[in-house]
Every structure is written in structure tokens, then in C-alpha cells.
Amino acid sequence: MSRDAIRSVKLSSITLPLEVPISDAKVFTGRQRPMTEVVFLFAEITTEQGFEGIGFTYSKRAGGPAQYRHAQEVADGLIGEDPNDIARLLVKLQWAGASVGRSGLATQALAAIDVALYDLKAKRAGLPLAKLLGAHRDSVRTYNTSGGFLNASLEEVQERASQSVAEGIGGIKVKVGLPDGAEDVRRVAGVRETIGDDMPLMVDANQQWDRSTALRMGRRLEEFDLTWIEEPLDAYDVEGHARLTRTLDTPIATGEMLASVAEHERLIAGDACDIIQPDAPRVGGITQFLRLMTFADQKGLDLAPHFAMEIHLHLAACYPREPWVEHFDWLNPLFEQRLETRDGRMLIPERPGLGITLSEQARQWTTESVTLGTR
Incomplete structure (x- = not known):
């Protein structure tokens, strides 16, 4: 050509x-x-x-x-x-x-x-983008976030969690970080009861705890066998996240708010998480994201990219370790196509490129x- x-x-x-x-x-x-x-x-x-x-x-x-x-x-x-x-x-x-x-x-x-x-x-x-880059798999574990926000009642969150599981989602994430920690525990307990002990369950505090609160809440939440606790501290508190990673049995996930490869390098070098959550649009695109994947893999970290599943599905498929991709249905109206979920996983589309066109x-x-x- x-x-x-x-x-x-x-x-x-x-x-x-x-x-x-x-x-x-x-x-x-x-x-x-x-x-x-x-x-x-x-x-x-x-x-x-x-x-x-x-x-x-x-x-x-x-x-x-x-x-x-x-x-x-x-x-x-x-x-x-x-x-x-x-x-x-x-x-x-x-x-x-x-x-x-x-x-x-x-x-x-x-x-x-x-x-x-x-x-x-x-x-x-x-080729689908994942195949161009070099995929390790044709599907990626997927968890749902969009049904677990704090504006919804516990009953609404439970209903949406059940619906997500029925639609082939492989994990459920709910928001925590309320001023009343007991209410956080109540909501997590309610969702765990709804989805059962075997379904992966994650929580996300969106940076709203200080170090002592994060440690206390992390210990209170350990009974629910969480897949991870996300953003328990300020996104730039590398030392604090590192302490939690060493202290708690529950894995710590963070990174979505960082806006460059250099910021992620500091997080990775500081052993500040078990699961890294870069966002390709926030760090500058796919070129930068691929650099981050190399650093994360060298450190033995798991990967769970933030948001933008239309992009991150392809990138997560290329990570050597079994990753997660975040399912958000918010973006559905923007595109003519839909990503398919089955048996807890999101499938790589066979369409060339990202496989999306604007609606x-x-x-x-x-x-x-x-x-x-x-x-």
C-alpha cells in the first residue's frame, strides 16, 4: 500500500x-x-x-x-x-x-x-484494535459501576445489581465514603446479601477518607470479601495508599484521577496499590496507556482501567495478567453499536478498530x- x-x-x-x-x-x-x-x-x-x-x-x-x-x-x-x-x-x-x-x-x-x-x-x-496491538484474550472480566451510586437508595442499588448479574456482568461495584461509615457498611452488606458470596464485589470511596478512617473502614469491610477498595485516599497520597496496601488484606485499587504517565510511575514505584486503574483519555491516549501497562506488569500489578469501556476493553485484552474492565451504560446513546457481555465477561467486537461509530x-x-x- x-x-x-x-x-x-x-x-x-x-x-x-x-x-x-x-x-x-x-x-x-x-x-x-x-x-x-x-x-x-x-x-x-x-x-x-x-x-x-x-x-x-x-x-x-x-x-x-x-x-x-x-x-x-x-x-x-x-x-x-x-x-x-x-x-x-x-x-x-x-x-x-x-x-x-x-x-x-x-x-x-x-x-x-x-x-x-x-x-x-x-x-x-x-482488525479489531485489540488484535492489532496483540491480545492475550478475546474477552475481559467486567464489573458494573453505574448502578451503585450514592444518589440511589439501597433498594435501587440491589435491584440494579441483580439486573446486571442477569445481563452477564461479572462483578458489582458500589460507592462508599459517606460521612456516616455505618451507612456505608449497611449498603455494602445489603449488596453482598443480594448478589451472594461468590460474586466479586468492589467498593469505591472516591478519595473521601483520611488515613485513619480508611484503615478503620478497610478493616470493617474485610468481612465482605471485597475484590478491592478503590480510591480510599487522595489520589496523590502515595505513602498513605502504600501503607494501606501493606496493612489490609483487601487489595487497594487507585490511579483513575492521575493525568500523566509520570504520576502513575510514582504510584507504581511507591508500591501504592495492588490494582492500578489508569484512564487512557486522562493520561493522553493509547500511546501513553501502553507505556503504563509495561510498568504495571513489571511490578506484578493487576489492571482495571477506569470508565470508557469502548477504549479500555481493547487495551485490557492486551494485558498479560487477567484484568477487569468497567461497564458503564452511560455512553450507550453516543454510539450505534453495543458491547456484548456474557458469563461475566465483555467480548472483543469483531469490527475493525474500536468498533464504534457516532449515533x-x-x-x-x-x-x-x-x-x-x-x-
Whole structure:
């Protein structure tokens, strides 16, 4: 095949409304308001030979417009470039916006482009992205989070947990971190009773405990045989997480809020978790995520990527150790396709690339859009 070149890059800001305002522990501790929407930055890249790739990043509560503006400022550097040179193109865009750093919002803006380039490359090869990268498995264990938020009553959480298990989900995660620890224990006990002793159960405190509270709550929750306790402490408290990892029998999971490879390296080097939870859109895309997987595997860590199952399913399938992928049905309205779950696992789609296309509804939710280059 002759050398191809990028012809155009379309950037779109799409606001996904949530049916019900969502609350985790950060709302109940007064640090955030309930979440009512998620803002996505989509990148659609087209080549001279007619290949197309799609990628996305996202922001919850704030930052979406800034991600869009940053991507708009630097993305024209892709026009005329060979789309196969993903690592080189990522570095080029990083330098185009170097004055605002290589983490946080600027990194997240580039993630949509990086993911789109990988999607395009897999489509050129006629392969699902997992197969292009080199999969260890054709399906990944999956657990559900979207039914376990604190705005829902225990009875609602129990009902949704039962429904998820019936739909082929392999584990249930519920939110904790309420000011009243006894209520956390009551909710966890109720869900454990509903799903039985053999179903994996996880809890997520969303960074709302201090060190002493996390230790006490971790010990109180050990009777429920949890698969992990997620984000018990502030995301940047490496030492505190390391102490919990050494002290508690229950595995500690964290990492979703970190916004660069360097931040994850510090977490990994500090032996601060048993299960690492990177988020490809937050760390800069698939190029960066693959680097993290290498570090995590060298340390013997388990992997459970955060959110964005449409991307993370493919990446988790490539991890040498048996991983988890987080099932969220929030994003379903954005795409024409659905990911299939069966016997506790999410199946790698046979469609090329990520295997997703934007829905007409997503197009209608677009608030801003720009095309760089020509079509």
C-alpha cells in the first residue's frame, strides 16, 4: 500500500446529558455538586486514501470547552502527516502546546487524537484494535459501576445489581465514603446479601477518607470479601495508599484521577496499590496507556482501567495478567453499536478498530465542531 497522509481532522464537543443526577461521596462531603452531564471531545481523522479513525476524551463537571480549544489550536499540525507515525505525531502535538505542560487538560485533549489514530490504523489493517496491538484474550472480566451510586437508595442499588448479574456482568461495584461509615457498611452488606458470596464485589470511596478512617473502614469491610477498595485516599497520597496496601488484606485499587504517565510511575514505584486503574483519555491516549501497562506488569500489578469501556476493553485484552474492565451504560446513546457481555465477561467486537461509530443522537448533542484541512 502506498504512503497515505492525513487529509482532515474534525473536532466535536458533544454534551451527553445524564438521565438522573449522579452523586458519589464527593457530593455528600460537600466537595462537588451532583453530576448532570459529561462533555466529550471527539476527533475524527480522514486520510487521502479514504480511511477514517475516531477517538474521544471527556470531562466531568468542568474542562470540556478547554479540551476542545486546546485540540483546535494544535491539531492542524497533523495535516499532511503519515497517520501511521502515531508516537511521532503525539510528540509533535505535545511540543506544539508545551507551555501548558504534559499532564492534565492539555494531555487529555491530545488523547482524542491519539485514540483516533490507533482506530484508523486498526481499520487500515482490517482488525479489531485489540488484535492489532496483540491480545492475550478475546474477552475481559467486567464489573458494573453505574448502578451503585450514592444518589440511589439501597433498594435501587440491589435491584440494579441483580439486573446486571442477569445481563452477564461479572462483578458489582458500589460507592462508599459517606460521612456516616455505618451507612456505608449497611449498603455494602445489603449488596453482598443480594448478589451472594461468590460474586466479586468492589467498593469505591472516591478519595473521601483520611488515613485513619480508611484503615478503620478497610478493616470493617474485610468481612465482605471485597475484590478491592478503590480510591480510599487522595489520589496523590502515595505513602498513605502504600501503607494501606501493606496493612489490609483487601487489595487497594487507585490511579483513575492521575493525568500523566509520570504520576502513575510514582504510584507504581511507591508500591501504592495492588490494582492500578489508569484512564487512557486522562493520561493522553493509547500511546501513553501502553507505556503504563509495561510498568504495571513489571511490578506484578493487576489492571482495571477506569470508565470508557469502548477504549479500555481493547487495551485490557492486551494485558498479560487477567484484568477487569468497567461497564458503564452511560455512553450507550453516543454510539450505534453495543458491547456484548456474557458469563461475566465483555467480548472483543469483531469490527475493525474500536468498533464504534457516532449515533445521530450524538450528532444532535454537538455544541461545537470544526474541521481542519479539507474533505
